[in-house]
Amino acid sequence: MYSELETLKLAVVDDELGIRLGVSSILADMTMDIPDVGCRIRLQVSSWADGESFVGSLDSNVPQIVLLDSKLPGIGGMEILEGTLSKRPDVVTIMITAYATLESAVRATKLGAYDFLAKPFTPEELRVTVRKAIHHHVLAAQARRLMEEKRTVRFQFISVLAHELKSPINAVDGYLDLIRNRMLGDELASYDGMIERSSLRIAGMRKLINDLLDLTRIESGQRIRNPEPLVLEDLARAALEGQENAAREQGIRIDLTAEPGLSIHADRMEMEMIFNNLVSNAVKYNRPGGTVQVTLSRREDQVEVQVTDTGWGMSAEETARLFSDFVRIKNEHTRDIPGSGLGLSLVKKLSSLYGGSVEVESEPGVGSCFRVRLPFQLSSAGIGGAVLKETDHG
């Protein structure tokens, strides 16, 4: 478990030789296991007799932990804490004070010291304090790393979002420019196609913004959820009706097979999002004259919503990234199909929010089958509060 042995640098700054030698020998062969992170720490101790030489050493060698005497002959410990070390929030400082007065402790803490140690201290007091500091350092470093990762993910999300938002604006802008320059002559009717495309791009952008707002609300937990008993077949029928026109235009038949009496305790809007996204995808990415089969069934303590289409299908590589934000499978069949790239990402987030799951099976040239599984009927005690909240952060 503790496969990683990490060496942390600890500096002791004190004008008393006894303290420097004592600290060095007590801490020299100390190791510490940090179970939360799964690493083992050992210390490399350096010692400094005055503040000036310690501050000078920081240019080339920064320790993670400093044991700093508050009263030094030249520049004092408090001054170092207030000056040089205040610019290094990653260094954990333990102040060594001659008298453990409340004022000096308060002052040191205000200046950013993590802890303090009153002279004279026993080896055990030293070890306990240093152990606390090591623990603090490791957890803080891990928190910084996670924050950095989060920032990177967020940056990638914003980059793609910027692209997805700018594309429709640029497309409409491009058409306006062509129309302005009478690229197709003076007859207004010649531009009908461009105007129609512009409207479609604007509609697509509106959909993207709405999906994005839904996604943000769900992720932040800001959406007020009103769980109620919902009949699954009703939800499916409503989604089917919503897609009737689009299906008719393409000559696509939609069939619904539902086991009777299936219901779920959930927020209506969120369930509608799941059904609408699955059914509209099955219609959008189908072939002209194809079929969509919606099947509702019970699987032990879960309900399964299965939506099968006879579309162009996807490769394994494509299905693997399908549920991520902004992923749209682009090829000659799907190029002109509008979509925000957030629909399935929403379906996945909502399903897991309810303790369910979503999976896809697809065969290129044959079609795709999406399966969402949700808990059959939660007891009313598990609704709304604890259960949903817990999975929310999971």
Add this chain to the structure above:
Amino acid sequence: MSDTTVLLVDDDTDFLVQGRLQLEQLGCRVIQAGSRREAVAILETTRPDAAVIDLMMEDPDAGFTLAYQIKSRYPEVPVIMTTAVTQATGLSFEKVHGQEWIRADVILSKPVRAAQLKAELERLLGHVL
């Protein structure tokens, strides 16, 4: 009508429509592709006089890969890369340029105007369209 053939690559149909109109207005013959993969297939049999390609297609950097593929096969064919994302993402092309394999001749921000496209093509081809 000039005998200049331009390969136009974009995964967005609207940019293909607009780019084709703009290029045809300049008298160019346009071969279009909707993805990097399609473009590579076309390059197997056709040597265009210039290429106008989008950056973000199947992958966020599909355009860079395609530019590399065009240049390794036809080093003298000028490549104009178009993108909507430069400023918004702070994507630094200088830095990416540092890696030797990216060889677009010029990067234009979308929307690309007809006059801009004409000027860049004439400059890179070394003749008036």
